[in-house]
Every structure is written in structure tokens, then in C-alpha cells.
Amino acid sequence: MGRFEHISQRYWSWVTLLAVLSALGVVGFWIRLSDGFDDRSNWGYTVATLSFLLSTFMAMPIISAGLRLAKAHWRRPITRVTENMAITGIVVMLLLIPAVAALPDINGRLTIWFEFPLGAPGVWDFMGYGTLALLGLVFLWTLALPDLAAARDHLPPSKRQSLIRTLAVGWTGNTRQWRVLHMGVLTLGGFYLLFYPLVQTLMVSEFHAGLLPGLKDAIAPATAVVTALQAGTGMTLIVMYLMRRFGGYENYFTIDQFWALAKPLLAFSLLWFYFWWSSFITFWYGRQPGETALLKLLVLDSYRIPLMLSFFLNFLGPLIALVWNPVRRSIWGPTLVATGIVIGAFINHVRLYVSAFSVDDPFQIPRVLDPIPAGQLPEAPDVLIVVGAISSCVLLFMLVSKIIPVVSIWEVAEGLRLTKVRRFLGRYARVIAKSH
Amino acid sequence: MYYRRTLTEAQINRELLGTVLSTPLWWIIIVSLLGIVIAGMFSAIGFMFNQGLGVTGLHQPVFWGFFITNFVFWVGISHAGVMISAILRLSQAEWRRPMVRAAETMTVFALMCSLLMPLIHAGRPWRIFYWVFPYDWARGIWPDVRSPLVWDPVAIITYLTSSMLFVYTALIPDLAIIRDRSTGWRRSFYGVLSLGWHGNPRQWKLQGLAGILLSALILPVFVSVHSIVSWDFGVSLVPSWHVTVFAPYFVIGAVHSGVSAVVTLMVIMRKLYKLENYIWEEHIDALARLLIVVATAWMFFFWLDLVFALWLREEQELVVWNLRLFTPPWSWLFLIFFVTSYVIPVPLWMFRRVRRSFTWMLWTSLLVNVGMFLERFIIIVPALMRKGPMVFDYSSYRPSIIEYTVVGGTIALVSFLLLMFSKFFPLIPLWEEKEGQLLIDEIQIGKIAVPALVKEH
Numbered sequence: 090m091g092r093f094e095h096i097s098q099r100y101w102s103w104v105t106l107l108a109v110l111s112a113l114g115v116v117g118f119w120i121r122l123s124d125g126f127d128d129r130s131n132w133g134y135t136v137a138t139l140s141f142l143l144s145t146f147m148a149m150p151i152i153s154a155g156l157r158l159a160k161a162h163w164r165r166p167i168t169r170v171t172e173n174m175a176i177t178g179i180v181v182m183l184l185l186i187p188a189v190a191a192l193p194d195i196n197g198r199l200t201i202w203f204e205f206p207l208g209a210p211g212v213w214d215f216m217g218y219g220t221l222a223l224l225g226l227v228f229l230w231t232l233a234l235p236d237l238a239a240a241r242d243h244l245p246p247s248k249r250q251s252l253i254r255t256l257a258v259g260w261t262g263n264t265r266q267w268r269v270l271h272m273g274v275l276t277l278g279g280f281y282l283l284f285y286p287l288v289q290t291l292m293v294s295e296f297h298a299g300l301l302p303g304l305k306d307a308i309a310p311a312t313a314v315v316t317a318l319q320a321g322t323g324m325t326l327i328v329m330y331l332m333r334r335f336g337g338y339e340n341y342f343t344i345d346q347f348w349a350l351a352k353p354l355l356a357f358s359l360l361w362f363y364f365w366w367s368s369f370i371t372f373w374y375g376r377q378p379g380e381t382a383l384l385k386l387l388v389l390d391s392y393r394i395p396l397m398l399s400f401f402l403n404f405l406g407p408l409i410a411l412v413w414n415p416v417r418r419s420i421w422g423p424t425l426v427a428t429g430i431v432i433g434a435f436i437n438h439v440r441l442y443v444s445a446f447s448v449d450d451p452f453q454i455p456r457v458l459d460p461i462p463a464g465q466l467p468e469a470p471d472v473l474i475v476v477g478a479i480s481s482c483v484l485l486f487m488l489v490s491k492i493i494p495v496v497s498i499w500e501v502a503e504g505l506r507l508t509k510v511r512r513f514l515g516r517y518a519r520v521i522a523k524s525h
Numbered sequence: 526m527y528y529r530r531t532l533t534e535a536q537i538n539r540e541l542l543g544t545v546l547s548t549p550l551w552w553i554i555i556v557s558l559l560g561i562v563i564a565g566m567f568s569a570i571g572f573m574f575n576q577g578l579g580v581t582g583l584h585q586p587v588f589w590g591f592f593i594t595n596f597v598f599w600v601g602i603s604h605a606g607v608m609i610s611a612i613l614r615l616s617q618a619e620w621r622r623p624m625v626r627a628a629e630t631m632t633v634f635a636l637m638c639s640l641l642m643p644l645i646h647a648g649r650p651w652r653i654f655y656w657v658f659p660y661d662w663a664r665g666i667w668p669d670v671r672s673p674l675v676w677d678p679v680a681i682i683t684y685l686t687s688s689m690l691f692v693y694t695a696l697i698p699d700l701a702i703i704r705d706r707s708t709g710w711r712r713s714f715y716g717v718l719s720l721g722w723h724g725n726p727r728q729w730k731l732q733g734l735a736g737i738l739l740s741a742l743i744l745p746v747f748v749s750v751h752s753i754v755s756w757d758f759g760v761s762l763v764p765s766w767h768v769t770v771f772a773p774y775f776v777i778g779a780v781h782s783g784v785s786a787v788v789t790l791m792v793i794m795r796k797l798y799k800l801e802n803y804i805w806e807e808h809i810d811a812l813a814r815l816l817i818v819v820a821t822a823w824m825f826f827f828w829l830d831l832v833f834a835l836w837l838r839e840e841q842e843l844v845v846w847n848l849r850l851f852t853p854p855w856s857w858l859f860l861i862f863f864v865t866s867y868v869i870p871v872p873l874w875m876f877r878r879v880r881r882s883f884t885w886m887l888w889t890s891l892l893v894n895v896g897m898f899l900e901r902f903i904i905i906v907p908a909l910m911r912k913g914p915m916v917f918d919y920s921s922y923r924p925s926i927i928e929y930t931v932v933g934g935t936i937a938l939v940s941f942l943l944l945m946f947s948k949f950f951p952l953i954p955l956w957e958e959k960e961g962q963l964l965i966d967e968i969q970i971g972k973i974a975v976p977a978l979v980k981e982h
Contacts, residue, residue, distance in 0.1 A: 199836060286825055290832075298836070307770035307833030311826065363748065367759075367772035374760035375767055456837060509968055513979050522968040522975040523619075 090243055092337055093494040099335075100487070107484035114477010117470040118187070129300075132191035133446030134471035136296050137438040138478045139184040141320075143218075143292060144313065144438065145431060146177035146482050148321030150225050151285055153232075154278030162521050163349045165504040166341035169236075169497040170328050171321075172229040176489045177482040178222025184478060185218050188296060197452045199302075201294040210295050221281070221288045228277040234260045234270060235499040237492075253492060289313040300445040301386070303379025303456035312364040319357035319403065320434035323427035326350055328486075330424040332495060341496045344420060351417035354427065358407035365404075382458040386444055391464045395440040402433025531965070532802060537958050538702060541951045544798055545703060551797065552944060559941040566934020569927045570645055578648040582925045586916050587909045589646075591928035595935060596642035597775075597901040599635045600681065600754050602894075602939075604776070605783030606632025606688055607747040611740035619964070619978055620811040622957040623803045627794060627943075628787045629692045630952070634942040635786075636685045638935045640678070645931065673756040680746070680753045687743045694735045697722050698956040751779045758904070764841035765834055765849075765908045774826035781816070781823045781866070782897040788812050788890035790943075792883045794952060803953050806881035813880035820871050820893075841911065848907040855907050858899050866896025 121131055149171035156164035189211045195202065202209035237253055238260035244250040260266060290310035298304045329342040329350075369388065372380040388396055407426045416422035447462040467475070507522040544552065573580050583590050609628035613621035644650040656668055668675050701722035704715035722728060755775035758766040768774075788809060795804040834842050848855050870889040879885045912919050924932075946952070964979045 201832060201836075203835070283821070290829070303837070305769075305833055305837050307768050307829045307836075308773065309769075310829055311770065311773060359745075363752075364773065367752065368769040370756065371759050371767065371769040371771075374756075375762060377762070506970055507968065507975070507977075509977075511966070511979075518979045520966045520968060520977045520979050522970070522977040 090239065090494065090498065093240065093491070094244060096491060100491075104484065104487055107480045107487065110480035111477050111484055113473050114475075114481060117473025117477060120470040121474065122187070126187070126191045129191050129193065130443075130447045130465060132187060133443035133465060134439065134467050135184060135474050136188045136191070136446060137435075137442040138475050139181060139188050140292055140296065140313075140442055141435050141438045142177060142181050142184065142478060142482060143288070144317035145320040145324045145434060146174045146486075147181060147221065147225065148285070148317035149174040149325055150228055150278075150281055151318065152321055152325055154228070154282050157274065157278055158282075160523075161349070162504055162508070163345050165500040166338075166343075166496050167325065167329060167346050167350075168500065169232070169493070169495055170332065171325055172225075172232055173486055173489050173493060173495060174324075174328075174482075175222070175225030175229045176485045178218075178225050179485065180478055180481050182215075182218060182222055185214065189214055191446070192295065193300070193451055199299050199304075199451075199456075201291070201299070210291075214291055214295060217288050217291050221284050224277060224281050224284060228274070228281055229493070230256065231270060231273045231277060232497065233493040234258070234266075235262060236494050236497060238262065239498060240494065249491070256492070285317075286310065286314045289317065297441050297445045300448050300451045301383060302448070302451060302453050302458050303377075304383055306368055308364060308368050312368065315357060315360045315364050316403070316434060316437065319354065319361055320431055322350055322354050322357060323430035323434070326354070326423050326427035327431065330420065333420070336495070338496060341501065344418060347420055347423045348418045351411055351423040351426075354423060354430070355407060355411040355417070358404050358411065358430070362400075362404040362408075365400075379455075379457045382461055386458060386461050387440065391461060392440040392444050395436045395464075399433045399437040399440065402429040403437065530802060530805070532958070532962060534959055534962075536802075537955055537962075538706075540800075540802060541953050541955050541958070542703065542706065544947055545949065545951055546706065548948065552948065556941060556944050559937045559944070562937035563934055563941055566931055566938065569930040569934070573645070573927050574649070580925060580927050582923045582928060584920075584922075585918050587906055587922040589905050589909060590922055591902075591924045591932055592642050592646040594898065594902045594905055595932050596639050596646070597754055597905075598782070598898050599639035599642070599935065599939075600751055601775075601779035601782040601897060601901075602786045603632045603635040603639065603684070603688075603783065604747065604751060604779035605635075605787045606630075606691070607743055608780050608784055609787055610691065611743050611747070614736065614740045617980070618811075619961060620808055622961045623800070623808060623953045624787060624791055624812075625957065626692070626695065626950075626954045627790050627952045628783075629688060629695070630943060630946050631786065631790060631939070632688045632783075633685065633692060634939045634946075636681060636688065637942070638939050640681055640685070641935070643677075673753050673760060676753045677757060680750045684743075684746050684750045687739065687746055691739050691743060694732065694739060695954060695957075696950060697732060698724060699951055699954060702955055703951075748776055751776045763908050764839065764911070765845040765904075768830055768834065770826055770829050770833070774823070774830055777819060777823045777826055778897060778900065781819050782894055784812060784816055784819060785870075785890040785893035785897075788816070788886050789894070792887040792890075795883065798947070798952065800953065803958065806883075809883065809886045810877070810880040813874045813886060816890075816893075817871055817874050820867055824867055844911045845908050848911065849903055855903060859903055862896045862899035862903060864896070865892040866900060 118135075121135065124131055126132070151171075153164070153168040153171040156168065192210060195209055200210060202213065234257060237257035241250065241254045241257045244253065290313075293309045293313050298306060298309060326347065329346060332338045333342040369384075372384050386392065406429050410416050410422060410426050416426075443465050444462070447465050448458065449460075449462070453459070509520045510517055511520055512518075581590065581592075606629040609621060610625040614625070644653060647653060697719055700715050700719035701724065704712055704719050707715055752772035752775065755771035759768060759771040761767060791804050791809060791812070794800055831846075834846055849859050850856055870893055873879045873885065873889055879889070906922050910919060910922055943952075966977045966979055967974045968977045969975075
């Protein structure tokens, strides 16, 4: 609570810098907007950024929900960091507007809506993404209620305290409130887990598969979910490292948390390859004209280098590093690998979405990509949009972290009551209560 | 409450070694009945070898029928062992203890059974040797190593070998216990198998290390096996098979089917062997929760398969899905598959009372496997029986009595092998149970003593 209450000068410096970078993103967006939406390829990097944010920041609440359902005790100090990231749903919703506007007409192209337009794709996309963003925010708010009440009672009167008082909605911590909280958290977490793959299916089908003639890649939405879990875990590790290094949270983000998260990170890295390979081998053996053209675009020719980079950063590098327990059981090891994974994830999103948006005619029949577009490098407005969007996510996270503590106080306190240390077979061992 | 049944070591030895050291009457009766069914199966196979594949329902263009469906089904069941044993061991789930050995053993027998199917399906299985050792060198005919049909046996035999190692490594401490309680030839038999185990700290350390290493190493094999089975279909150009999602869809379907089979097995074991002290409501509750997650993930993959099958609106693809969804009898089979594998069991498992009822769990888990068998059947047969280009003679496929006998016989065969195993080895690991007892503790919170577990730092 002490760290939460105090707002340092350094914090404001970072907020200012991030606000400036976010403003630059708006400038970049404005430049792109002045060119209109006729040239779809102008918006490829914006869509790649949208997908990247959806697959990293918005995947993080899944980690909280998943670990909570699995009753992993080590999760307690880290879940709030992941839940707070739900606030980035606001940026995702903003980026969705130009992304949908840049889509070609639904008539005649491949779409998940088939013959059921009724406002498709825009209305349904906004409903889908909006519901996910809302679920994330309600999930965050519900879990934060006890801490908001603690902050309300602890902070001196101010505008900040007043906002926190409003958000705490009269929480007093009686038995009924706790019961509702536990039920609500499980339900909301479950819904978020179920809803996330559906939104990823919308993302992949609408902005990737629907624009590439002849692409029938049923595994793509599932791949998007797995890569999102990988990038989300990676981003969690990075945030943990930064909070530990610069925020003074060494006692909360300990080696136990890094070690524990490094294991799923390794598993997700293996799954990254498995899902990619499952798709690749089917196309490789199929050798249909449409498949060959798409392989040339996404794997062998135009976007070969992004694929190789992503292959190394998302699969090979993590495998080589994290297979060793000393690396997993360190602070620097998982953090370094996680940084590579997040960079690789961005490159992979560029490969998938910039390529799709650079196709001239998604309506062409027969559905064989011709001509195969060349790889597209970012221009200055693209760089500004990417930097601005990511900065605004970090900015929102920093702002919300002064409303809701970044470490869940009530969960850590609960964990302390459920744990004890005792001598066991000549060693010290931790005893963990199984409340179920 | 969880982990609160305190059992002494002597009690564990006595109760779990009961069927190994004595032979109940029911065991003899069931084994004899299963033996008759198995004899019937081998007679049917012999008849088929003698008469040729014409006695089956296979005909142009449907050359993959019940046998291949059964092959995929048993490979699927085999995924129970690693899911329950390796993954739960690595994730240190305490509730795994009573079910690991039965699941691992079922894996081994299911794999043996699955390997039998392609051999039978070949019609003249002795010709397999020509495939392994090509005989006509001059013509340069070699097995095509680029084909998943070649990867299949390699992956399955690797999985079978590693699963047997897995079972055996975990058996060693129990074998030593049986050795010390046996006389005569049995003592020599278990003495050889237990490899001089005395339970010193070094042996325990090595045994633990081997368990962890095998758990980690078997995982890629586990994933690869059913993925390769899926690529038997996926890398072909048959409409509705040439789908990128098949590999994870098959794997997660296999886990769904395999874990359900473990539930069935646990409930039957509990009843037959009177294992009430070891298999509790909490265990099948945990399995049911796992099944909810697995089944829902599987449903997501199924949905992706369906949506993207229709994605390109290709005529041949639409023909197959039209057969599956709207043309009887396939549409009825599809409906039964869908209802039994997901619509009935998963909503029921949401209720704690169902999850903790052995009767409900037995029937719902059996339903899942009826559905999963039909799923494989529906994937395979309608895709082949359509009237495609250059197909001039086509009609529906109806399995013959020979095929029904063989499929029924494989169920009897796996059950028979499990019963035979239980005669020589305990189906619940004694040492795991004893270790579990050691880790029991409790924490006082206010006035309540909450059950707790020791976790090493």
C-alpha cells in the first residue's frame, strides 16, 4: 500500500514521455487517415499492431483466469499485473475502427459470416471485441474490489481517493460480499477464457484469411490463441522484471514466480512450432496452386525473413534456453527469452497481416493468389502508429496502477494464511492448504 | 475432505496386493468370458485372411472402414496414460496417484490393439515384411519415407516402447514388495523383474529422476503419435481431410476419449477390486473438471474444422459435409456422435453431484467413447464414399459381421490384458500411495483445520 500511495517524480516523467509518444501515434494515424482507406496496404501495420495488442496485452488476463482455475498458489503476487492489462482493451477498440474501415466489401470475398451479413463484419466485430474488452474490465474491477476498499480507507482525501471510493462501491468485506466475489471471479474468468478464442477467430478470419485468396487454414485461430498465450506470458515476465527492478517489488516478484512462469513459456514455445508445422506440412504436401502461392508469400519468399526471425525468437531460442533448469530458475533467463518472444510475436503479426493487406484483389477467382505481393516495409506513419499504440497501452497500465494496486494485497494476504513452513525429512518444506 | 483418509503402510500393502496374491472367482469367470470373445475375434480374422477382404463391407471407393476407425480409436484411448501420468506428474497434481498405473497400462494395451488393426486391414499381413524388407531390389520399389503411413508405425512403436518403460520404471518398487511376499517361482520371477531393488536413497533418487525424465521425453512422442495419425488423412487431397487443424484436433480428441476411458476404468476397478479407500469422489471429480476443459477445447477445434471446411465453398467439400450433416444414416450418426461426446456429458459434468457420482461418471464417460468412435467413423467413411472425379462405382458402406466381431473383440482384448496385468501387478502403485500419505498435513486457520500438502522448497 505504501508504494501504491506514493507517486514519485520518476513516475510522472514516464507518464509524460508515454503521453508524448502516444500523441505521435495520433499524428501517424492522422497522416494515414488523410490518404483515406482506398489503398488497403497503407493500413497493414495498423492492423498488425491491433492483432499484436490483442495477442499480448489482452491475452494477459487469461493467465490470471487460468492460474486461478488451476489453483496455483504462486500466482498470487502476479495476477493483478495481468488483470490491469485489461485496460488496454480501450486502445484495441480504437484501433479496430480504422481496421474495419480498411476492409474491402463483404460481397464476393471469403468471410466467416458467409451469407449472414446483417451488419457484418463491422457490427459483429465491434460486438465481439467490445464484449471481450468489457469482460476484461469487469474481471479486473471485481478482483480489485477488496484492494480498492483498502485504498479508500487508507488514502487521505483527494480526487484520487474519491475516484477509488466510487469504484469500491461500498465494499466492507462481509461474508456475502466475499462469496459473491469468488463466484463472480470464477464466472468472469471462465467467460474470458471462452470468449478470447472466438475474438481471435474473428481477427484471423476477417483480417488475414479473408484477404488471402485460396487460404483455408482452419488451424489459424487456434495458432493465434497459442501464440497469444506465449506472448502474454512473455509480456507478464517483462512487466514483472520491470516492476521488480524499478518499482521496488522484489519481495513479491520472486524467483518462484519467474521459475513457475518459465515452464508454461517453454510449453507454449513448443506449441508455437507444433501449430505452425501442422499448417505448413498440410500445405506442403497439398501442393495445390493456391497453397503453393500462399507458401511463397508467407513462408518461402516475400515474408521469409520475418518468418525466420519469428521462428528463432518464438521457438528455437526459447527451446534452447529454457530447456535448462538454471536458466528457467533465474530472473534474467526467462526475462531475456520473454523479450525475444514479444519481439518475435510482433514480427509474426507483421508477416500475417501486412501480407494480407498488401493483396490487391482478394475477390479473385479462381482463388489463387496472383500476383504474389512483395514484402512491405513500414513507412514513417506506420512506425508512429506502432510506437504510439504500444506506448498508450503502457501509459494506461501506469495510470491504472495508481488506482488499483499492481500487487493484489488481499490475495497475497490470503496466501500467507494458507501457507506454512515446517521441517520435513531433514529439510524445510512449504505446506500449502488445499481449501477445496 | 481431500487427502484426509489416513492409511497405514501395512493396510496399503494388504489391500492393493490382494488380487496379486490371491485369485477371486469373479476374475476367473470374467477372464474366461473375455477369452471366448477374443477367440471369436481371432476366428473372424482367420476367416477373413482365408476368404479375403471381400467378406468385409469395404468396396470401391470406401477402402477405409471399421478397421481404420478402430485403429484411430485405440490410438486415441492410448493418450490417457501420458495425459494422466506424465502431465499430472510434471504438474505435481496430487490426485493423480491412484490412477497413474491403470492409465499407463491401458495406454500400452490400447497401443498394442491399435497396431493390430492396420495389420488386419492389410488383408495379407505377412506382406508387411516385404514392406519392411523390400524384396524386389531390381525394380527399386521402396517404402516412401515421405509418407505419414511410414511414420505411423515408427511413432506408435516408439510410443509403445516408451510407455512400457514408463510403466516398468514406476513398477520396480512395487515389484520388490511382491518379491518379498512371494515364494517359489513367483519369488524368482519378481526378483528378476525388480532388478535388486532395496529402496536405498540412491535407488529412490534414480527412480524419481527416471520418472521425471521419461515424463518430459514422452510428451513430444505423445503429441506426435496422433498428429501423425491425423496426417495420414490431412496430407492427402481427399475433401474434408485436407485440413490444417487435423493434428491438434485429433490429439485433443484423443485426450478427451482417453481420459474418459480412464474414468470408466477407475469406476469399474473401484467396484471390482473394492478400492474405496483409494479411489474417491474427489478423484473422479478432478477428472471430470479436466474433461470439461479438454472437451471444450476439442469442441473449439471441431468448430474450426467445420467453419473452415465451408470457408472456400468448394463443391466436393460441401458434398461430404452434406452427407455428414443432412443425409441419413450419416446425419443420425453425426447427431449421436455430437450429443454423446459433448452435449450430454459436458453440461452434466458442470454439476458437482454428477461429478462425484460414480454411476453418472461411468455412464457419461462411456457415452463419450461411443461418440468418439462414431466421430472417427464419420470423419473417415463419408469422405471416401462421395462421387468424386473419376469415381464411377460408388455406394454406401456397411460394416460386415466380421468387422463388428473384430471391433468388439478388441474391447475384450484390452479388458482381458488389463485383467491379466492386474493378476501379476498392482493396478494402483503402492509406493505412490505411501508417498501421498507422507505429504499429508493441515493448517489451522481460525477455528478450522484446513487439509494441506507438503511441497518441497
